[in-house]
Amino acid sequence: MLLELPLYNAFKRIQLRPTRFITTLVLTLFVLIFITFILWFDTYQKYPLYTEIFFKNFGRNFSYIMIILQFLTLTLLGTATVESRVRLDTTSGIISFHKLTPLSPHNLIWGYILGSTFEIYISWSIFFIFGFLGVPLKGIPFYKYLFSSFLIVLSSIFFHIFALMNSLGRPLIYAGRGSILSSSFFFVIIIISFFHKLDIGFLTPFPSLFGILQEKNRIFLNSYYSILNVPFFYFYIPPFVYSLILWISFGSIFYFSSKRRIIYEENPFFSKKESIFLLCIICFLVIGRITGILNLNPDFSFVEKSPSIETKAEFYIFLSKIIILFSSIILLLMTFPRRLDLIRQFIRKKRGEKIFWWENEASSLIINFLILIISVFSIFIIDTYVSLTGLLKSCWLENILRILIFISSMLFFNFLIEGCRLKFEKGADNISGLIIVFWFLLIPVSYIIYALNVENPKLLFMSFSPLPFLIFTGKPSAEIRNSAFLCLIITNLILFLTFLFWKKAKIDFGEKYG
Amino acid sequence: MKEEIVIEVENLRVDFENVVACKNVNFKVYKGEIFGLVGPNGAGKTTTLKVLSTLLKYTWGKIKIFGYDIEKDFKEIRKIVGFMPDFPPVYNELKVWEFLYLYASSYRIEKEKRMSRIEALLNTFNLFEKRNSFIGELSRGMKQRLILAKTLIHDPEILLLDEPASGLDPTGRKELGEMLKKIGKSGKTVIISSHILTELADFCTSVGIMEKGEILLYGKIDEISGIPKDKTLIRLRIKENIDLKEILGDYQKIEKIEKIEGNCWKILIKGDENSIPELIKFVTDKGISIVEIKKEKEDIQTIYFKSGAKYVT
Numbered sequence A: 001m002l003l004e005l006p007l008y009n010a011f012k013r014i015q016l017r018p019t020r021f022i023t024t025l026v027l028t029l030f031v032l033i034f035i036t037f038i039l040w041f042d043t044y045q046k047y048p049l050y051t052e053i054f055f056k057n058f059g060r061n062f063s064y065i066m067i068i069l070q071f072l073t074l075t076l077l078g079t080a081t082v083e084s085r086v087r088l089d090t091t092s093g094i095i096s097f098h099k100l101t102p103l104s105p106h107n108l109i110w111g112y113i114l115g116s117t118f119e120i121y122i123s124w125s126i127f128f129i130f131g132f133l134g135v136p137l138k139g140i141p142f143y144k145y146l147f148s149s150f151l152i153v154l155s156s157i158f159f160h161i162f163a164l165m166n167s168l169g170r171p172l173i174y175a176g177r178g179s180i181l182s183s184s185f186f187f188v189i190i191i192i193s194f195f196h197k198l199d200i201g202f203l204t205p206f207p208s209l210f211g212i213l214q215e216k217n218r219i220f221l222n223s224y225y226s227i228l229n230v231p232f233f234y235f236y237i238p239p240f241v242y243s244l245i246l247w248i249s250f251g252s253i254f255y256f257s258s259k260r261r262i263i264y265e266e267n268p269f270f271s272k273k274e275s276i277f278l279l280c281i282i283c284f285l286v287i288g289r290i291t292g293i294l295n296l297n298p299d300f301s302f303v304e305k306s307p308s309i310e311t312k313a314e315f316y317i318f319l320s321k322i323i324i325l326f327s328s329i330i331l332l333l334m335t336f337p338r339r340l341d342l343i344r345q346f347i348r349k350k351r352g353e354k355i356f357w358w359e360n361e362a363s364s365l366i367i368n369f370l371i372l373i374i375s376v377f378s379i380f381i382i383d384t385y386v387s388l389t390g391l392l393k394s395c396w397l398e399n400i401l402r403i404l405i406f407i408s409s410m411l412f413f414n415f416l417i418e419g420c421r422l423k424f425e426k427g428a429d430n431i432s433g434l435i436i437v438f439w440f441l442l443i444p445v446s447y448i449i450y451a452l453n454v455e456n457p458k459l460l461f462m463s464f465s466p467l468p469f470l471i472f473t474g475k476p477s478a479e480i481r482n483s484a485f486l487c488l489i490i491t492n493l494i495l496f497l498t499f500l501f502w503k504k505a506k507i508d509f510g511e512k513y514g
Numbered sequence B: 001m002k003e004e005i006v007i008e009v010e011n012l013r014v015d016f017e018n019v020v021a022c023k024n025v026n027f028k029v030y031k032g033e034i035f036g037l038v039g040p041n042g043a044g045k046t047t048t049l050k051v052l053s054t055l056l057k058y059t060w061g062k063i064k065i066f067g068y069d070i071e072k073d074f075k076e077i078r079k080i081v082g083f084m085p086d087f088p089p090v091y092n093e094l095k096v097w098e099f100l101y102l103y104a105s106s107y108r109i110e111k112e113k114r115m116s117r118i119e120a121l122l123n124t125f126n127l128f129e130k131r132n133s134f135i136g137e138l139s140r141g142m143k144q145r146l147i148l149a150k151t152l153i154h155d156p157e158i159l160l161l162d163e164p165a166s167g168l169d170p171t172g173r174k175e176l177g178e179m180l181k182k183i184g185k186s187g188k189t190v191i192i193s194s195h196i197l198t199e200l201a202d203f204c205t206s207v208g209i210m211e212k213g214e215i216l217l218y219g220k221i222d223e224i225s226g227i228p229k230d231k232t233l234i235r236l237r238i239k240e241n242i243d244l245k246e247i248l249g250d251y252q253k254i255e256k257i258e259k260i261e262g263n264c265w266k267i268l269i270k271g272d273e274n275s276i277p278e279l280i281k282f283v284t285d286k287g288i289s290i291v292e293i294k295k296e297k298e299d300i301q302t303i304y305f306k307s308g309a310k311y312v313t
């Protein structure tokens, strides 16, 4: 069937171009090495708080991290990719060419979902294969790992269909205006509700993964942690079954809506039939859950006594750390193609073609934006949760600093790249010089000076990273706090400068091209 | 001979959120015609073409293409229609032949025939040397030709071209005109939109004038232009500043004469173009020196004015 999807083949051909393919491979390996390195670096920290617990069970936790990375690439990045691809094609109008061919809507939908995320599958399979290393290292059993990956694939398919439906017929012009937010908003709601144990959290694979990956339990019913089972009508059902019900029922409505909407350009989001179907499903689920809770009355106090509480902090901190690491690396790397693209843009401009400034960067812009929002919210929520539940004391300040620095550095990078690009359109200024001076000289040098001053070698290491928050792992110390302030001030100063630079370049650009 | 109606649009109306893009649009297009849709920006040309290409749902109206109802049989219609939008979209990362191959397979052309079909099209559109280049590296005109090649890949019976000449240089425009004429002669029907009148004048056989979502006038150019088949319209510029109307008053072949500006006159005479030398002889015999003489074609501009449209581009 795949061989007969022309769209899939075209996208695959685009993504298998040597440069793109090699970049994907290198990036994935880079992420892997970087994360392993950071984990290893953690062991040398002075304050072995949760790191000690973490390394006591290295094999298992390693597999966990690989599973989270799989989720982040496949679901998060994949969704963003589908979203941006469809919006890009809507804007350029090429999607109407596909609509006009005698291909069936199914063909187009799967072409978009499987084809445009082909690159993502490469990264995913590397994480997937790498994660098997955790199995012999006294990690989780083989079948549990396989089943977890399978659940991640299922959830990602659901989110990809959602992204496709959400972005069909919506051009990129709205990308900055909030309608792009809907996807990330959806994610954020899910993350929040997951922590509040609302049902919508079952759209992620995490509740099922918690059930499956617990020690001493089976994939199916888990009597030890009864809170993990879902009371539904007169039964306890395993969380993954409930997740499956959600994915299949909502997924199929989204699929039918996409199928209908991919035929014509102007069409309502949900037709009457689909709305009724949607309402019915929601009613069914709500009634089922309420009856379930009333009938079975699960013992919620049980969870407080459960031994998992100790490992919770460790897990959540690593979760948030990995989300930060992953998204910052992706965000940084996303800007590389843009910079490469400058040369092509310049050639086009020389030829006298009219260029739209967002034309080629659109997809990476969208992904940047989405990931930035999602990761900031995730970190915030996870950290707040950890602090509020008293699992780790007094990390409020660090949390806020971390988030501020993260946002600042990301905005900084975006402004810098955009500004350089806009400036470059005019054929002025030396970009590479600017980047090197700002990024690889100013921040590191100030850190080296500071580190030498306070005689803390750990801060020296910090100077190699353009994202200083990465080091915020251990128990807070006065030095780290001070350095964080310093870092925040410097980053924001530079952010302000780059913003001015970007603004000026934008005005110049606007004057020239209207 | 009764001509076959290919496209029939009745009372078409298209609403967007707060604009009525088309209202009461009625026209017919016959087989082999090159139908020009003229109108200023925002007239609703693109909207009409999108509806005809089955991409856009309309509010009401009745549209038949080859007897197929556009609402019910849109799948059949998509097979016989080739649509080229106003801004040619491409995949910059694909090579020229790969782009055509994508649509060749999308249109389910048999595998063995795909490459030969692509090569033929590349040759027709002078893109054969560029077949292995990335589309991102092509010039605008080349992209335009590539899209035209793509539009023709499944050999459609009807071509809907939205401003195909924009971005083409004069030679390119001329070639496009020649190509369209050839396509028209081979029995295919073409609808082409433009806001530049002269662009269409050379190759259109019929025309529809659109403004503010309405078709003001449509039909075959020689039928609505006011130049009957057995008459010829001539533009004449003379050296002397005299009243030509008086002097030619006794020439019996004159149908109508009127001054355009300065020493320039528009004359409608009986007979076909063979009667022009006779007129020249008559004028020079009167001692008037001719500076310029030109046979006016079916004048799309006059039609445009006649239709009552206010805005001209």
Ligand SMILES: Nc1ncnc2c1ncn2[C@@H]1O[C@H](COP(=O)(O)OP(=O)(O)OP(=O)(O)O)[C@@H](O)[C@H]1O
Residues within 6 Å of the ligand: B016, B017, B018, B019, B020, B021, B039, B040, B041, B042, B043, B044, B045, B046, B047, B048, B086, B195
């Ligand atoms: N997707 C849309 N949503 C809302 N209004 C639209 C949409 N598309 C077109 N319109 C409106 O419909 C009207 C007709 O637009 P259309 O694009 O058909 O004009 P046109 O004749 O093709 O103009 P041009 O010569 O500029 O291409 C315009 O007023 C336009 O603003």
Ligand SMILES: [Mg+2]
Residues within 6 Å of the ligand: B045, B046, B047, B086, B162
């Ligand atoms: Mg238009």
